[in-house]
Amino acid sequence: MDGGRQQQGQGVADLPDLRLRVALAPVSWLWSQLSRGQQKVTARAVSQALDVLEGISSPEAAPQLLADRLTGRLQEVRGEALVREPMGWLLRRGLVQRQACSDRRCDDAIRLDTGADCENCANVLHIRRAWRARITAEVDAAMPGADPMARKAAIEERLRHRAELEAEDLMRSRQQAEAERARCQAVRAAAEARVQAEREAAAAAEAARQARPCADCGTAGSAGLCETCGYQRQTQALVEETILVAAAGAAGIGDVADVQAVTENVRGQMEREIAAARPQLLDLINTDDAVHDTPEQLASALAFTALQAVRQAADEYRSSVLRFLAHSPQAQTEAELAHAAELRKRRHQWNPDGETKPTAVHEAADAARWRTAQYLLDTRLQQLRATAEAATSKATEAALPKPRGRWAERLAPLAALPISDDPVRVDT
Structure with missing residues (x-):
């Protein structure tokens, strides 16, 4: 029972999914230190990270991208031997995408789809440096001859406030993007429902047409004509x-x-x-x-x-x-x-x-x-x-009943009759 320790999990080479084997190859020793229960939880997290990477690059390149990310994370801590909590490190540091900017393809200032440096991160760095220089100039103008420690604290305070504003703007942009994505999904779902309803209506109409009897002989199920x-x-x-x-x-x-x-x-x-x-x-x-x-x-x-x-x-x-x-x-x-x-x-x-x-x-x-x-x-x-x-129209007109004369012509004989006080029955 190994002193109450859970049963040891399987190695990376024993995983049935080839994607997981490729992605977890750099941390095979850490994976072997996990119990079976911990490996199940970590495997789900790895699958989710692979799904995100597939949406950014391609299904073929996603496992290698995740392996490169884990390799870079291990270089930061100087190897697997210095990782104290394998599961916590994998879930909270190794598998997490660290976006240095607002671009969803960015991971530690590297583009996941191309592997090159993230241009947006360079722009952000340039903008932050410009803001630091601007804030420093404003503090120097507002606090001439101030103590260096007070000057540094004022600069850091203003930079912190500026970072908070940027974070709020980024959060607002993400919320707007999420709302737009939800709206698009709702529109797409409504369109799919409308198309499905039209298909069902067309199928019902076709079924009704097929069930109609023949117009000439009356044979049932002839679609109107056998x-x-x-x-x-x-x-x-x-x-x-x-x-x-x-x-x-x-x-x-x-x-x-x-x-x-x-x-x-x-x-x-x-x-x-x-x-x-x-x-x-x-x-x-x-x-x-x-x-x-x-x-x-x-x-x-x-x-x-x-x-x-x-x-x-x-x-x-x-x-x-x-x-x-x-x-x-x-x-x-x-x-x-x-x-x-x-x-x-x-x-x-x-x-x-x-x-x-x-x-x-x-x-x-x-x-x-x-x-x-x-x-x-x-x-x-x-x-x-x-x-x-023309002959058909003439025959049709001849077969129709002839209209009676106008009311003026029909009432002319009645107008010529003498008027008397006694009621007289008139046959028209």
Whole structure:
């Protein structure tokens, strides 16, 4: 039991944390003199000092910085053997950062992040020397011919008062910095709480959207529109767009009968394409080993097949209309102008018999022709959409109930009736 002494602690080399082993290497003998309980308390203090140093420099350099600090402290006391209380010395002197100025990176006038002399300490020393000279001059002016001891006491008193004022200013600055740091932390916490609330609100809104039934078929949990109905909507929109494209290729888009005939023809062709694509998919499903589990999956596959069939037919219609418009008089005129403009280029004039001349001329004419065809198609589509919107608005206005006449017009027959004393019932 060693005369009531606590159980001896482990050595520095036995510590599991590599940071502690590096930091405590200069004081390994003092560490071995501590009991296990004292080593636990000191280890926590060492970890806190390392955390502070990591915030100043870097996690990799913090253990060596603390080791250098302990080495410097031991040099001040001339070695470990002269330390009487190992734990007290480590906690109150060895591990403590001694800031010679207000810079948090300063330790005994040395910058912890660079290892160089602290410039702020040099400024402070210069300022203190200036104040000492100023106070000495003031005392000499106020106490001419005074006793040297009284003069020295007056100077020291004023220097002490000046140091107290500087300490108060430093304390006030630190309090303001702490208040500013607390305010920033509160603002940051409020911002994080706001972001978290926005995320939760967005997640709740997304969950509510996902739980909405389909607007077309009413299937629950479809986010407002199920897959099958989505394909069907795309198919319907593509059919209507293809009808407009085909109508834009008609000879006269202002002829209502011609446009109506093209519309019926294209709609019927689309329906035939869809009807032809569905049996092919059903035959593929019957011959394939993979069987659809639910009728919803089969309906979605059929709707997607119809969309692909319509999309392929729409591409063919657009290509056909563009080819038709590319042979229009407007496109031919633009091609001729582009052909002439290409011939007027200086490179062809310098080399009239060049091999690239025919190819460049034809490419310029074809590009102009197809640009014109695309422009004519876009223009005709705009005209057809405007005509369709006007017709829809007119039909909507015709379907609405007609408003009755104004009150002056409705009351005019009543004003022409004779006035009598007997109550008369008037039907309006």
